[in-house]
Amino acid sequence: MTNQLRAHLLSAFPGAVGLFSRLDSAISLAFLARFDCQDRAGWLSQKRLAAWLKAASYSGRTSPAELYQRLIAAPRGASGEAGAASAQVTRALAAVLASLNTQIKALNTQITAQLASHADGHIFTSLPRSGTVRAARLLAEIGDCRARFPDPQALICLAGAAPSTRQSGKHKAVTFRWAVSKQLRGAVCDFADGSRHASPWAARIYHDAIARGKDHPHAVRILARAWLYVIWECWHNGTAYDPARHRGLQRLLAAQGAGAGQAA
Numbered sequence: 717m718t719n720q721l722r723a724h725l726l727s728a729f730p731g732a733v734g735l736f737s738r739l740d741s742a743i744s745l746a747f748l749a750r751f752d753c754q755d756r757a758g759w760l761s762q763k764r765l766a767a768w769l770k771a772a773s774y775s776g777r778t779s780p781a782e783l784y785q786r787l788i789a790a791p792r793g794a795s796g797e798a799g800a801a802s803a804q805v806t807r808a809l810a811a812v813l814a815s816l817n818t819q820i821k822a823l824n825t826q827i828t829a830q831l832a833s834h835a836d837g838h839i840f841t842s843l844p845r846s847g848t849v850r851a852a853r854l855l856a857e858i859g860d861c862r863a864r865f866p867d868p869q870a871l872i873c874l875a876g877a878a879p880s881t882r883q884s885g886k887h888k889a890v891t892f893r894w895a896v897s898k899q900l901r902g903a904v905c906d907f908a909d910g911s912r913h914a915s916p917w918a919a920r921i922y923h924d925a926i927a928r929g930k931d932h933p934h935a936v937r938i939l940a941r942a943w944l945y946v947i948w949e950c951w952h953n954g955t956a957y958d959p960a961r962h963r964g965l966q967r968l969l970a971a972q973g974a975g976a977g978q979a980a
Contacts, residue, residue, distance in 0.1 A: 728802035
C-alpha cells in the first residue's frame with residue numbers, strides 16, 4: 717500500500733514523497749491528510765510549516781527549514797482540477813495506510829503477549845537484534861518439537877542455509893538449495909542480516925564472506941548457517957543465548973582485545 721501511495725504521489729505531489737523519513741509514518745500521513753495536493757501545500761511558508769509541525773507534535777530531528785527546502789525543491793505536482801482529483805486518491809490511500817498501521821500495532825501487541833507466555837520465548841528473544849517480531853517469527857517457523865530437528869544439519873537444510881551437493885561419478889556440483897521452507901529461510905536470513913549490526917562475531921562472518929567475493933544474499937545465508945548451530949543448541953537445551961558462553965564470540969573479542977593492547 718505504501719508503494720501504491722508513493723507511485724501515485726510521484727506524479728500527483730512529488731514533494732510529499734521524500735519529505736519525511738518514511739512515507740507510512742504517522743507524521744507523513746497526517747501531513748497528507750492536511751496537505752493532499754500541490755495547491756494546498758503551496759499555501760505553506762517555512763513559518764507556517766513550523767507551526768503545523770508543532771501542532772502535530774512532530775518529534776523528528778529534521779528542522780522545519782530543511783523540510784521546507786525539501787518541499788519547494790521537489791518537482792511540482794498536479795494543480796487545479798487535476799490536482800483536486802488526485803487529492804481524493806491521496807486521501808483514500810493515506811486513510812487505508814493509517815488503518816493498516818492501527819491494525820499492525822494491535823497485532824504486535826498480541827504477538828508480544830503470546831511470545832512472552834510461550835515456554836521457548838526466552839530462547840529467541842535472547843538472540844541479538846531479535847526484538848519481538850523477529851523472535852516470534854523464528855519461534856513460529858522452528859516450532860517447539862525437538863524431534864523435528866534431531867541435529868543442527870536438519871534445521872540448516874530445511875532453512876536453505878546449506879548448499880545442495882550433487883555428485884555423479886567424478887562430477888560434483890554444489891548449487892543453491894531450492895527444496896526448502898521458504899518461510900523458515902526468510903525468518904532465519906532476516907534475523908541473521910540484522911544480527912550483524914549487534915554482534916561482532918556475526919559481523920566478522922558476514923564481512924569475511926563478502927571479502928571472499930560472495931554477494932549480500934549469499935553472505936547472509938553463510939551467516940544464517942553459523943547462527944543456526946547456535947540457535948539449535950540453545951533451542952535443544954531450552955537455554956537462552958548467553959554471549960559469555962559463545963566460544964566463537966569470546967575468541968574474537970579476546971583477539972580484538974589483544975590487538976588493541978599491542979597497538980597501545
